Amino acid sequence: MDIVSNRLKRIQPSQTLAISAKAREMKANGQDIISLSAGEPDFDTPENIKQAGIKAIQSGQTKYTDVGGSLELRQAIVKRLNEDYKITYDPEEIMVSCGGKQVIFNAMMASLNQGDEVIIPSPCWVSYPDIVTLAGGKSVIVPCNAKKSHFKLQPNQLEAAITSKTKWFILNSPCNPTGVAYSRSELRALCDVLLRHEHVWILADDIYSKLVYDGFTSSTIVAVEPLLKSRTVTMNGVSKAYAMTGWRIGYAAAPKHFIKAMTKLQGQSTTNPCSISQMAASEAFTASQQSIVTMIKTYEERRDFVCQQLNEIPGLTCIKPEGAFYLFPSMKGFLNKTSKNGTHIKTDQDFVAALLEEEGVAAVHGAAFMMEGYFRISYATSTLLLEEACKRIRQFCMNFS
Structure with missing residues (x-):
């Protein structure tokens, strides 16, 4: 059997x-x-961050924390989002998970019903479609042309992909695997489409947002269009920008009621992320970014x-x-x-x-x-x-x- x-x-x-x-x-x-x-x-991993982890061990910060992360770390994330994007959240609108992948998993599992559609521009990160499938949803893959648009989703493509069954739109900028990033004006054009479809939620995967070149300035959906904050999950973490892949800390900024839903799910799976990693992540977000x-x-x-x-x-x-x-x-x-x-x-x-x-x-x-x-x-x-x-x-x- x-x-x-x-x-x-x-x-x-x-x-x-x-x-x-x-x-x-x-x-x-x-x-x-x-x-x-x-x-x-x-x-x-930068030395000051490693030392924060060591200090956490030595000072006995080795116990359970709140399921969705310690208050100290959530406050640090609130501060970081405000400094980076000038967007405002409360600690109750933040949840911390065991890496960014768990944030995406939590979001899909907590929201998708059988047959709900998720729009994913391609090329895309390998895990998006499988996470959607596991949660019972249907991935709507929208190919983006290399020559015409440098692999970036165009507003008319997003408009055409949205149906009455669309639950989510996932946008990764800068993108894995292409590295291309959406400018503020390009995000603005996508936001204009999303404003017309109030049933569509947005997952902004910003995990590479700090790694940009040639003077490019990263932005994010909520910063471009605050009216979309009530249906956007902004995901980020420490793995890429702070060289902390093994520390396994990602976070979501989202409406309070959806944070509660994802926390409920996480409470029956991994519970809280590693307490030591949380202390190190707090140092990463609040100390010098040099x-x-x-x-x-x-x-x-x-x-x-x-x-x-x-x-x-x-x-x-x-x-x-x-x-x-x-x-x-x-x-x-x-x-x-x-x-x-x-x-x-x-x-x-x-x-x-x-x-x-x-x-x-x-x-x-x-x-x-x-x-x-x-x-x-x-x-x-x-x-x-x-x-x-x-x-x-x-x-x-x-x-x-």
């Missing part, structure tokens, strides 16, 4: 995590692997270097994005060709599999992000490794027939 539920069978394991795991296994077996597959900063400035400078230099290198390889084309730490080049020039070791490339998954096997560079295929013909690489790794990875990618691409 099969013990696995039908619900679980409808979703897939995270493909980014699977590829990263395979790369680690190959490396452990002695192979020379450069992994550009993980969405994780290579910087260490460490982010340092990371941004390094990421921008890496982005420029890798983007230039990829665009110089015949058959690859790559948009220079405004933020995050990803590039999403097209590999369509290699479809129906054969690699040096004899792999016939029918899909982007064939391309990244051959790249890993033949040159030891791990990337993630575009189909995992609901956009075929592309692949994602992360430049959140050392410049030396990126230089070597670009050499290997060039070598791989120059040996097709």
